[in-house]
Amino acid sequence: MLKNFVSYITYNIINLDSGSRLADAMNFFIYDTIKIFFLLSIIIFAISVIRSYFPPEKTKRILSHKKEFIGNILAALLGIVTPFCSCSAVPLFIGFVEAGVPLGVTFSFLISSPMVNEVAVVLLWGLFGWKVAAIYAGTGLLVAISGGFIIGRLKLERWIEEYVYKIHMGQEQEIIKQDFGDRLQYAKWNTLDILKKVWLFIILAIGIGGFIHGYVPEDFLSHYAGRGNPFAVPVAVLIGVPLYSNAAGVIPIVYALMEKGMSMGTVLAFMMAVTALSLPEMIILRKVLKVELLAVFVGIMTVTIIAVGYLFNAIL
Amino acid sequence: MDIKVLGPGCANCEKMKGLAERAVKELGLEAKIEKISDIQEIMKYTMSTPGLVVNGRLKHSGKPLPTLEKVKQLIREEA
Numbered sequence: 199m200l201k202n203f204v205s206y207i208t209y210n211i212i213n214l215d216s217g218s219r220l221a222d223a224m225n226f227f228i229y230d231t232i233k234i235f236f237l238l239s240i241i242i243f244a245i246s247v248i249r250s251y252f253p254p255e256k257t258k259r260i261l262s263h264k265k266e267f268i269g270n271i272l273a274a275l276l277g278i279v280t281p282f283c284s285c286s287a288v289p290l291f292i293g294f295v296e297a298g299v300p301l302g303v304t305f306s307f308l309i310s311s312p313m314v315n316e317v318a319v320v321l322l323w324g325l326f327g328w329k330v331a332a333i334y335a336g337t338g339l340l341v342a343i344s345g346g347f348i349i350g351r352l353k354l355e356r357w358i359e360e361y362v363y364k365i366h367m368g369q370e371q372e373i374i375k376q377d378f379g380d381r382l383q384y385a386k387w388n389t390l391d392i393l394k395k396v397w398l399f400i401i402l403a404i405g406i407g408g409f410i411h412g413y414v415p416e417d418f419l420s421h422y423a424g425r426g427n428p429f430a431v432p433v434a435v436l437i438g439v440p441l442y443s444n445a446a447g448v449i450p451i452v453y454a455l456m457e458k459g460m461s462m463g464t465v466l467a468f469m470m471a472v473t474a475l476s477l478p479e480m481i482i483l484r485k486v487l488k489v490e491l492l493a494v495f496v497g498i499m500t501v502t503i504i505a506v507g508y509l510f511n512a513i514l
Numbered sequence: 515m516d517i518k519v520l521g522p523g524c525a526n527c528e529k530m531k532g533l534a535e536r537a538v539k540e541l542g543l544e545a546k547i548e549k550i551s552d553i554q555e556i557m558k559y560t561m562s563t564p565g566l567v568v569n570g571r572l573k574h575s576g577k578p579l580p581t582l583e584k585v586k587q588l589i590r591e592e593a
Binding site for chain 1: 522524526553554556557558559560561562563571572573574575576577578579580581584
């Protein structure tokens, strides 16, 4: 139905000649734009409602004194449904430590939260199909679980700033009571907030898919960064680590790389490196972690993401 | 009336403070609005900033920010 409607717009209202390259590109562009914004709005809204049931205060209680491994798995999963913004990373970190959440478990949460999120998953789903989206989400969780687990095993508590242990809140933080109407209201605002932030990147990504498609040779990158080149994954990840963007911002680049023949594993590893590690977040985390721990964190993440990239390339 | 805006100093926290000031003005209330950026003080109430505390009760925390109307409602509830 949507297809017919879009064709009507392209060929009758904008009045492009059916069959011309421009008309097809335009048709594809309008169709994809509507489809992705529709998906995005529904899913952000739904997940925002779900998130209102998992405030960080509750997550903290669930993870408190959890055993390693089980705790890492739970933390990575809760990272998806707990609302978290890296601007609140310091109070969250201190709160987790104070509640007795193990360090490695806290890291599983901090890794999964920015990387495996609804915007990333919906965009991958809309542009490359559900399989790619599922693989990204699944391996994102895997990276969060194993990264956090390794950090926990290394016993790095001595590299947390001392004052963190001295903060005692003395009182249980309260969870704001919300009725269902409140939840819907906040979910609506959240959806609008996010759409406002990401719409331009998405249009850019779809535009790249629709219009650059025919103009750069399909296998332009596969020659340099295809499956045959064993250095493609580490190079892509090392480029991605210092780059910082949210999932939406990196999508146009991801689309272009994928279109032009870079293999899937390499592209997804690149995307993870960009979303999982960012300089602003490191600067914020530096307030609670010593430089040594930050360095270990970045190192472990880099190695894990590279491993995942190779894994993708081997199985896809 | 005692209103606290909790936040370490991000853009959203400034917006939250602006919203609280406007809400109080439009409601015609007398209120002391204080910005709290000390982490220990913030954590007495919440882990997600920005936060809004009215007469000692946490009324909002985290993103997204409430609208002006919502802030007015939250303040009225404690007035």
